[in-house]
Amino acid sequence: MSANNTQAAKLVLDIRAELGEGPIWDARTNALLWVDIEGRRVCRFDPAANGGRGENREWPVGSMPGTVAPTERGDLLVALNEGVARFDMADGRVEMLCAPDGFDPSVTRFNDGKCDPRGRFVAGTTSLQGKRGASALYVVEATGANGSAPVMRQILGGVSISNGLAWSADGRSFYYIDTPTREVAVFDYDLDRGELGARRVAFRVPDALGYPDGMTIDAEGMLWVCLWGGAAVTRWNPANGELLAKHEVPALHVTSCAFGGPDLATLYITTARVDTAADVLAKYPQRGGIFSLQPGVRGGRAFEFSG
Template structure:
């Protein structure tokens, strides 16, 4: 049965941005509007919460230790030993109503993360790249809701979602320079209530796309645009997914209970939970930030 099961009844307001720390064997994820990131241990089922004092859209492991966060006021480093939160740069200091949303590292250790308006209106979001030397450069502009990112196993393609377009874009990707070119629509979601949100990729090059208001994660073929499989989630607002575990065949799925009515919450008591699905294919590793 293609149904995800609950592993943590977190009741997150806006769970998002998961990543897998293979060295520490921890799943990191964020609760954006509750200004926190989490470290979930799949073996013990424990979940440690770290309050960071501002909205946080994504978290990734750092090769030198700790994690890097994409937050409301830019990029930050967090040190688990000292608890220190160190600002690395804010490219949108002039846009106080914007915040970072989803993000991910490429194989060269760059952290890609995009912005959006906190009221989810307008199109002044930008996809940025935080280089290992801590320089920040804009890559794509004019975005409404910057969201899921994934790379092909040969690092020649990068996939990106701007949610309100309902499209997964595919770009030619140069790993050495970290540049994009020749974008095309790889997957087009049908008109309806759901929007593409976060995303990951498996070793066969198929994309796993979380659907906000869709109650599912879909497995898509970016070469044909075909939906191959649906994993049902007992929460409408499915936000993102990531492969994890020793064999990289466990998918962890974040969800949201943001703006759900009392009646909707009654029908979705597990909304905001962290879910798990055992895939029949291995997935891409979470790359760590190189700086």
């Protein structure tokens, strides 16, 4: 295993989020969508506003949002504590759409999620009590000609902390992180049916680096994995498990990342303030902020929910 330490991430928004997560670039507004799970807010950061100093807007949603995704009709899909909802930034209205059968939001909440290349929303859950194997991964897809009746179905069970996910360029491989396993798994993915096939391990994140959390993929097919407890974001070759680069982030808990900017050449990184031991707090005064770096490679446009 080798790594080229090329640059450290720089702070672009000193927001001090309790649990910043779910970044995704909205090409329609040229802004970064993200959530503060513990702060119960959906946010939009425009890095070009205020003469390049950036501007962040936030909307309280009254529940813990795990992630957001843009939709084809212009609003957002939000994975909340109780299930998946539509969210309208124009008026702040939240409209619940669906939840798993028998879902108990006092025990489990939704966490990370993204849309697949066909416009399905894929999102997983995590136990609020830290129970292993009690969570799952779900698919939400529209039914009917106008997509007015979204339905949810489980595609993977026995999950502990559902986190990072990404698809290969052809959409036939699905990369997935269940954080406590420290593995980045790859599944065969049926694009026509939105179902998982055979599973194998692409690579394992060594204990010394921290826990794998959020993830994205770049235009060269390499995976960017954020490290909870590792103060870094890393780039890996999923074909052979080689660690290609490690970029330091001045926050202990690095949660997720997404490529953005007009040319998708900037990597935006979310972080958290929670679960930081008292003896290391002073070392990371910018924790909870949003950071960025220019890694020299571009990402791809985020997929939208079709329905």
